[in-house]
Amino acid sequence: DGGITQSPKYLFRKEGQNVTLSCEQNLNHDAMYWYRQDPGQGLRLIYYSQIVNDFQKGDIAEGYSVSREKKESFPLTVTSAQKNPTAFYLCASRKPGTGNTIYFGEGSWLTVV
């Protein structure tokens, strides 16, 4: 778990602004994921990536964008098109093959002001 670093921990966004959440992992995991968690709710998948330069939309991709230029990095941009972005954002990664356990970063809190 300690090998997945998310930043910033807390972020405030003005309406109409784009913001980017950073996710870096040093676990040599191929697959990476972004989940959104609203208060009292479960986790919903935004985007996921299996390898460098490849990513797929999850269940709630509208208003978000990602890139995967390096294996270690999977940044998430919350665009102004996302109408209700206030939430807890969790990045995760998964070891290839074997156990397929997903490990989470510590999360980023995004608030629109």
Place this chain on the structure above:
Amino acid sequence: GENVEQHPSTLSVQEGDSAVIKCTYSDSASNYFPWYKQELGKRPQLIIDIRSNVGEKKDQRIAVTLNKTAKHFSLHITETQPEDSAVYFCAASFLAGGTSYGKLTFGQGTILTVHP
């Protein structure tokens, strides 16, 4: 796509009692079912998982059972302690070797409160 339903949404027990949380899934192709524990403001932590070729798995006070025919799985916590208080999430995924994305679909969560 996969849909996971989790019940109950809240569960209150006395210390030492057992707690059971149940989940159902919709996609019969799902073959991997982890459970996560999340404390307030923190990341989810994996506590136990089970694959579809196994009916039950146990780890100390925690056990998970899977009924593939009925498409449901359950988390059992025995001898509960106050530190077990947290939100618990079930999830389901389809794994197909190295090519699988392994993306998880989560239930809505259960708030477990263990009273001393």
